[in-house]
Amino acid sequence: MGLAQLHSRALLGLQAPDVTVEVDLANGLPSFSLVGLAEVEVREAKERVRSAISNSGLEFPSNKRITVNLAPADLPKDSGRFDLPIALGILAASGQLEWRALETFAFAGELSLSGALRAVRGALPMVLASQALQAQSLVLSDDSAGPTQAALQWVLPPGSAQEAALVPDCVVYEAKHLLDVVQYFKQIQSGTAATGAECAPPTGWSRLDAAALHTALAQPRYADMADVKGQSAARRALEIAAAGGHHLLMVGSPGAGKSMLAQRMAGLLPPMGLADALQSAAVASLNGQFDWQHWGTRPVRSPHHTASAVALVGGASPPRPGEISLAHQGILFLDELPEFPRMALEALREPLETGTIHIARAGRSAQFPARFQLAAAMNPCPCGYWGSAMRKCRCSPDQVARYQARLSGPLLDRIDLHVEVQAMPAAELMAAQAGEASAAMQARVIAAHNKALARQGYTNQGLQGQALEQFAPLQPSAQGLLQSAAASMGLSARAMHKIVRVARTIADLEPMGPADAAIESNHVAEAIQYRRALLGQDL
Template identity: 70%
Template structure:
């Protein structure tokens, strides 16, 4: 009878492989079959598509045998993103639409029973995949226009060079692709009553958007050493562990850390927004804003690093290019904490399951906080501690050595007395600190092409440029504090960031001495 082919994309992690939607109408016993390794929500498209076509005043070929194939057959497909191309394929195969014009577009969108289009998850990753530098050969390329529902279309329009059409209703799409002079009374009446929702979106421009707003570091009184440590961490991209009694200000400091980081570049902002789109959390108001994720300490390993069927990103990927704040660090499940070890090093997480594999970026800055002991007041000058040394050691021992080795800065956050808190002046604002951080990062980028926390091996030795006194001090500190090779390298990276903040070309002894002080917070005496 009739055959139609349209194009869309599936989602497999951040990858979005091309899917060809093939629709064949044949004589025979009326039926509606959908094949191609479709999940339950895709198979349910049969009822949504049938109702949407009929309620839009269009002709549904109920007396035909309808076969829909989603190719390639071995690629899993999920969600309702294929509703729109399936409906258009049925209308094209039955001669109601122009197949030649449809072939030059890509489609995605979920249909309601009335024919209205609903947004789909992952529109931004789909558009990025079509406009990536390493575009695979296929029917969809960088010049292929997309037809998407409201909400999803605005996401895709963020990708530079992407042509996007927004359609609010199935009839909006049908009217655009209907053959010249072809219409029927029912469709014409329905189209006349429906408001025109077809629009080509301009390239998204954030020039008029207000800069992201973060809580200001000026709200924090006192704690100059901790503020200095966070400034160093922002300048070099280092992970931080804050140790202090309850109410000392650890959470307050962590919530303001994102405001110290440089503004996001367009490429990084797109990657961050793509992860939010995969999780169904993207909002235009948060465009170019660094994400801040703070999961509860009962979160499982899957919730942190991702997983499930199909694989979905966890909190570490949703915090990509932003901040992951883990409060009450020792209370997290041991499996969840140990699962962080590889992403902290590599900046990505590879999820392997029996049926599927997916890789998500996870280049975040970890800001962790914990009490020094179970009661929280070990070493405090304001309140006595009720814990025995064994209890303190067991509590701190919940954090493994390999995990602590991967955290560059360990800083103690002391509690302020009431008098100190009342007499303390407002601290330096985030904007002033951010300017110094940007200058330090610019210097590091010009010198080595990356942030200091990414330096390894010969590159670290070359960029640190330790003189004799600095090397001798580093050796003595490593011997006395029993540092591993990884810990030594992290001290060197932190010292390089301190030197950048000072505007120094080489790392001196004073920089190593300051960096060494940021690895002593968990020493039990």
């Protein structure tokens, strides 16, 4: 008889609760039981583990009653991440490994039938949660003068190990095969090595150097705004949106360049900091979509207009992040905005304001970050040429009004900038010079962004309540202009506040303007112009 306990982690949204894998071998009728609220893919681990141990030349205790418990029992467990700790627990409980040597390690990895390790999703959130628990343990130990919890070292498959090693101050080992893990711990058990740094590792075992990994990563690369000819008004709107974190709606005829502009917006945003990059990568890792070679690159998500509300905001059981969370710290580009289902668009209203999405399901709930910038594009009418000088529109005023009415007032209120994108005549387009490069525009964006951070600690899009009055004061002439515009255009209080935020960003983009300068009337006048792009408003 034998008992072994190993560490791993489950996934519940971005949280990764600790899971203790307990393996007990007892005399009795041979059996293999797995308990602990395991989903189907976890229960199937029994066959994978059995074959992996046997095909690796190790001894599977087929004459014993094997019980595997994934504690805590009320926490749902899914995916194949528990294959590796279950296999090691069986080997430790049967005496082939000393499980005390495994106490300071955490394991995750799916096993093939040959014993090779396969990557699992969510490696980055698991390691981040482990680091957060260690930091909390240090704080509590400082307060109570009690013992601190030792930081766990991670053993992960190729692919998963690379993304986990991006977390600072985390010890991560990459193992390609079950035998590599077994041989390494047998070396420690036999005393040939005291620590991981001193041992002669097996061929498929290596410790990943986070500093070297970060050095080897390429700089983020984005499409350049120099490809866009003309469109000075739209380029200005993109620069304002990037500087202040504002949402943007572009209205124009087909082929005017709306998609081209939106796809280049990410290159205008300031570079991501370490914390933002980790959080963005963790969300992508939850869906198994993170490529560690794209580290630090702001995501650009462009779902098709047939996407459902669940696809956009997330859902399923257990909850998974949707497109708005996958676009966290990046751009969510919604082309053909009125063609999206009404329910899907209305579901965006709260995340646009709060920057988070809370998904509740029966017995389970999760909260995901969703601080994205919306870049939406639409035609002004069903045929696309209402108000165009290039082609005659075939739509009646009623058709135009019905088409634009697919976007509700509350949703439009939450979009800061509405800009019209006019198609350029062919002769003018061919003769136009290349536009200003993204690097020059990004430099101005970064300068304005830094002013906002120095002034209030966050972007202008987040200004609300008293902070809006404190950090975005209006000159008397600007205040009068805003009141006059609100009365004539029928603006809501939310729309007025958004005009002030946009005006604050426009003022910050002034090259010589101080960060605490009051907003002038010309800043408000320009901000007001970005509320009138929908041509149907003039019907």
